[in-house]
Amino acid sequence: MSVTRYHSQLRQSAAERRAETHPLTWRLRDDGARIGLDEYVDKDGYAAVREVLNRQSPDDVIATMKEANVRGRGGAGFSAGMKWSLTMKGPGIPRGYLVCNADEMEPGTFKDRLLLEQQPHLLIEGMILGAYANHSRYGYIFLRGEYVEAARAVQQALDEARGAGWLGDDIAGSGFDFDIALHTGAGRYICGEETALISSLEGKRANPRAKPPFPGQSGAWGKPTVVNNVETFCNAPAVMAHGAKWYQDLSGELSNDGGTKLFGVSGKVERTGLWELPIGTPGRELLERAGGLRDGKALKTWLPGGGSTGFLLPEHLDSALDFDTIGKLGSRLGTGLLTVVNEDQSVLSLVRNLEQFFARESCGWCTPCRDGLPWTVKLLQALERGEGERGDVELLDKLADDLGPGKTFCAHAPGAAMPLASALQYFRDEFERGVTHPPRTAHADPIPVGQI
C-alpha cells in the first residue's frame, strides 16, 4: 500500500544535533523511536531535577527562567519565569496544579507531537522543575484526544518515571512531592485556550473564563494553576542545567529572546518538516531548508505560526522569527510553524477555509465570535463564487475589527481576525474581484446564520 502511517519526524540527523546547541532534540534518535528512561538518564536526563531540587530554591528557578527569557511556546510568548513569579504561593496558600497544554490543534502546527511521542521524559523533567518553582502539588498533561501514539508514549514515560522515583513522594531524596496524570481530551480547538482548558480539565464544557483572576491566582478547582505549553516546559531542564547566559547565547545576535525553537514548514514546498534552530532564525533560512517551493513556483505569502497569525509577504522573509520582530510586522510568531502559499493558490479561499475553522470551533459565548464568524464565512463564500455585493469587502473590514483584541471574552476571535485583516490589507484585489452585484437591498437578512 502506498499510503504510510504518520510518524513525527525531525529533519536534522543525530549527527547535526548536539547537547550544547540543540537542547530540545539532541537526544532524539534517527529512527524516531521513543527515548526510554534508561537512555534518557544515560544522556544526562533528570540531572537538572536532582541538582535543582537538592541545591536550589524555587525562587532560584524562577530567577533563572526569567533571566533566560524563555517565552511561552504556545503562541503568546509570555515569559515563563514571569508567569511563575506571579503564581500565588506561600504560607496558608494551598499547593495547586501545574498543567501542560498539549492540546496542539492550531492549523499548521505539528511540533509538540514530536516532543510528546519521542521524548516525553524531557517534558516530565521540565514539569517537575516547574512544579518545584510554583509549589504545585499535582500535574496534568492535557493531551488532545487524537494524539493516540503520544498518549501511549507519555503514559509509559509517566509509569517509568514513577517507578524510578522521579515522580511521587520525596523526589530524588529532596523531600519534594509531585505527581502527574495524563488527561486526554475529546476534540474542540477552544480547549487549548488556557482558561477553557481548565474548564475542560474540571469535566465541564470548554468555555473560557474571565481574567482576572488569573489561573495563577485561582485556576483548577479554585487553586493556583500554572498552564504552559509542551515546548515551554521542555526548555526548562537545559536552562537549569546550563544557566541563563548559555541559553541566551543560543540565539546570539539573532534575537533578544533566548534559546532555540522548533520551527517547521508546511504547504507545497519540496521538503516539509521540523527543525530545531536558534529563535530569531529568519524565515528565508527555513524556506531554504525546506528546499524552496515545489514545481518551481514563486512564494505568494506565508503565515508565520499557524492559522491565527497574520499573513506576511516574501519581503518579510529576512526578518527574525521571534516574538517582538514578527509582532512589529503586524503578525504574531504564534507557534513558529510556517504555512507557505504559492503564486497559484487563492488567499481568498484560504481565508474562507480558516474562517470556517474558527466559526466551527467558536465556543459560542460572545456575539461577535458566535455570529460574526459565520457571517464572515458567508461573505467570503459569496466573494469566492464571484457573487459578492458592493460593500462586502468593507463589511469584512468591519467584521475583522469587531473580532479584534479586547472585544471578546478570549483570544479565539482576535485569532480569527488576524489572517482576515492581513489578507484584506495585502490581497485586497482578490476580495474585490469577487464583487459583482449592487449593494444589498434594505430588507435582506443582515445576519445569515447556520450553513457554514
Place this chain on the structure above:
Amino acid sequence: MNDTARTIASDGFVIEPEDRRAIEHERDHYEQPQAACIEALKIVQRRHGWVPDAAIPAIAEVLGVGPADVEGVATFYSLIFRQPVGRHVILVCDSSSCFLNDYEELRDALSAELGIGFGQTTADGRFTLLPVCCLGACDRGPALMIDDCTYGPVAPGDVADLLEGFA
C-alpha cells in the same frame, strides 16, 4: 456500592463492571468526580461505539453528579458521538495546510468511494466520515485518521487501497 455489580440505569442501560472500575479509577485522579466525566464518556463509547442517551444517567450515577452536568459535556465535545457510528471512523483534516495540499480532492474521493458525505455512515455500517481540526500532521498533508491511526499524505488515488484494509 458493590464493586462488581453491573450498573443498571433506570431505563436499562448497563455499564459493565470493568468499565465502572475504569471510570472509578479515573475519578481518583481528580479533586472532584465531575472531572472524570469526559473520560467516562470515552470509556462507554469505547465499548458501545457511541454514547446513547440512556448512558448519561448511568454515568452520572457512577460519578455521583447530576445527569445535566454529564449531558452538557456529552454534547459539547466533537469526539463524543451521540449517534451510532460505523465500525471505523474516518476523521479527515480540513484545516489550512491540508487545504493547501488539495484536501478538497481527498474529501471528494472519499465521498465518492463511500457514497456518503460528512456526518454520514455507510449503509453497511462500515465507515463514518467526519471532518476534524488540524491533526498535527501538516508536514504530510492531506492527512486523515482512521480509528487510532493517522495517515498522510493521502492522494485521492490511494483511497480505495487504504480503505480496503478495514473490515
